Amino acid sequence: MSIDRQPRSSLRQVYVPFVPALWTVALGLWGLSRQHSMWRDEAATWQAARRSPAELWHMLGNIDAVHGCYYLLMHGLFACFGPSTTTLRLPSVLATAVAAACVAALGHRLAGARAGLAGGMAFGLLPAAQFQLQEGRPYALVAAGAGISTLLLVTLLHKPSRTAYWAAYGATVMVSGLLNWLSLLLLPAHLATLLWVGAGRGVWARWTTAATAATACVLPLILFSRGQSAQVAWIPPLTWHMMIGPAVLLAIGGAGALLDRPRAGRLSAASVGLPLLAVPQTGLLALSLIQPLFLDRYVFYSMLGLALLIGTAVGSAIRAAEPRAPRAAKWILPAVLAAAVVALLPQSLAKRSPASRVDDVLATASYVRHVKGTGSAVLFLPADRRDTAAVSPDAFAGLRDIALVRGPEESGNLKGTEASPEHLRTAMLAQRRILLVTDAEQAARPVTSEQDRTKTAVLEEYFTPVADRRVRGRRVTVYERLAPRA
Template sequence: MQRRGVLGWLIPMLWTVSLGLWGLARQGSVWRDEAATWQVARRSTAEIWHMLGNVDVVHGCYYLLMHALFECFGPSTTTLRLPSVLATAVAAGCVGVIGHRLAGVWVGLAGGMAFGLLPAVQFYLQEGRPYALVAAGAGMSTLLLVTVLQERVHGAYWVAYGGTVLLSGLMNWLSLMILPAHLATLMWTRAGRDVWTRWATASVAATASVLPLILFSRGQSAQISWIPPLTWHMLIGPAVLLLIGGVGALLDRPRAGRLSVAAVGLPLLAVPQIGLIGLSLIQPLFLDRYVLFSLLGLALLIGTVIGSAIEAVRPRRPGASMWILPAVVAVAMVALLPQSLSKRSPSSRVDDVVAVTSDVRRLKETGNAVLFVPSARRDTKSVSPSAFSGLRDIALAQSPEKSGTLKGVEANPDRIRAAMLAQQRILLVTDTPRVARPVTAERDRTKVSVLRQYFTAVADEQVRGRRVTVYERRASAR
């Protein structure tokens, strides 16, 4: 029995690590969200603190962690993404332990292995962003809650619970939506007064500690102004997830007052999803990555479906029942193979920050100018500064590091116009038409207008969502 308990979490963890290491480098590509992590992690601690006062404070703890890892192991796609792989493996291991404790080893194994196979999990499994770490924290806090409810232990377990919720909240404060999910579990299981008191104390302490971050980050909400308002078609995905989870909960035969997979998994799946929908009615926030941790609940409930099938077959065909889980995993792998391969290709993301740098190196001439439209495309230079050596960033007034921003501070439109008219050759780094958004900023409109009026494009290269165009001054415009 003890050996089965170890395998219940070890196999899902090893399985998830193998999925994470598969194609981890994505051919050396780094997309724009990961580029933010990369460039911030390479700054000094003082520069990171300066930046957090202006932008991205919600990810501050994650950036400091990645800074430490880059200092220790050097900047690389492995250092960038391996923490997410290991964190997802921890989350899968937690699913395995919870499922085993509540419904048996097969439910734990099936749920733990299912977690790593979920398409959204496979995407963020190899992402240099904090969402997998938040999922690991959610898995650990849920496991701690199950432990105190099952074994009625106190003291250090509640301290660990509150600390885990706090750390997850510091990684992304939307992870605090796990607390109402756990509240639903306590109500479902009719927890005693002592448990309620200790849970409330730990939850209030964790929330109060994260509250300053929440309040401060509200002042930086312009960062997420690009998120579209909630529409009905956005609800299709959550509805499908809840339907699958509901089937698993019914198969678990949930009863009020009993700690079960349904009592833990269904609230863990449903409450964050519904909570994010509710918040999105106030301010657009509906992105699946913000509640990636809710898929822990879905994995638990999928484990129940597979475990129920094994239990149904075992009395009549005990030998055959042992092959149900391997068969389901094999079928799922085959069915998801196109998606799995796609998510591990450079084209799986909207762009590749570094792919265009080889064209920049080939097309540039010493003393040429370079422009970025929009200015956020300067992340290509921030991630690969050597590719831009010898080029003059003529629109830049203050570097990202000195300005405490991600994209730097550019000069006013008149100064940009004057600087452009003094150039004979300009490289423009921008988005490909497929992913480009309309130019709206006045500085960017000035750049585009001057290029069209006074310059001619003599070379144009497009690769993986990024574009570099070489412009030369027209003889008639000199």
């Protein structure tokens, strides 16, 4: 009997994480191009990844230092495989699959094979995961790092003397922190798990060493990027309604933890999953009281804890049903997954549409290609909307960017350097036709720079719109010069 059990156990250890990983990859490849769209955050990745290492280093000295390691990774991938939306998004697909596999492995180890399988499959279906699954940004990679480090921690709680595993744990936390230093909120979550299970002195000593080393390596990035905090000045202050989402997630996770019958001193899905869900969410809320930072993507990795607890709840339901209805119990997991797929299908379709993002730089560029005319000039309001031309320069061929003095690469940013308001006014008044690329009203932010105020004032006084169209979160308006007054 023992001879037969070992192969079955080994087989489960393989297929339990493998099936959710394969499932998540399939979800990621479905509609990967999002109808050939790209939004402003992905456009930032695109621009940074296409720069030389020297140009990228120059840029990081001014902006986006927090994403420097991710941009360097994407630069290498673009160099190897060429710039495309597939190259841009496939790392997130694979990273989310790794995260799903980690959830499944954790659930299997802590609550059984069916709980692991349910948790891993659930992770890829979560709306937040389906958003990050096809996002050309670092948050899915951070989630993969969080999953790997949590799995390593659980392994080390069983076998704490494995020095190589502790080194791998510290290195994984460090890499995740370099991709986004808010991922270090994972460490207090792991601290809560160690307190919950009553870890021994040896574990505490090794964990403290690994956590301290990882934090020390990320600390220079934290201190340097704090000098660029003006980049997140647009994030609104924390309000009560912003807490509704985290409260709902914690309620769902808490219900799953209760079904696991958590007890102090016992390593369980609850002791791992609940801190992993709750601590990053509440930690970011607390930080947002000091400086507004609350964006759910910054703690996307906390969804690992939610998926683990959901899987645990499904596993508990199966175990409860088995003594009374063993045949029906076998169908609980397939039925739950089928119901979840059907219920979340509208969300799944929505996440794969261009409307799921704030705007679409590719659709805007496509429209510009059709409306630009001979002798036209182009303006961007604000200057950040120049990303449309940076991503699709051929669409703007023949258009003169009359506000631009130095390009983004030379300026070490993503929007370039614009002329003074006086020079800009003179250049605008010399034009017969100006094409303006700006934000649609629902996505627009207040005009702040003097250059942008000048653009608005001159267009209103001396030009009249002859064509105006909203294109997936952006607005393209063609202006023609008014006839001089008699």
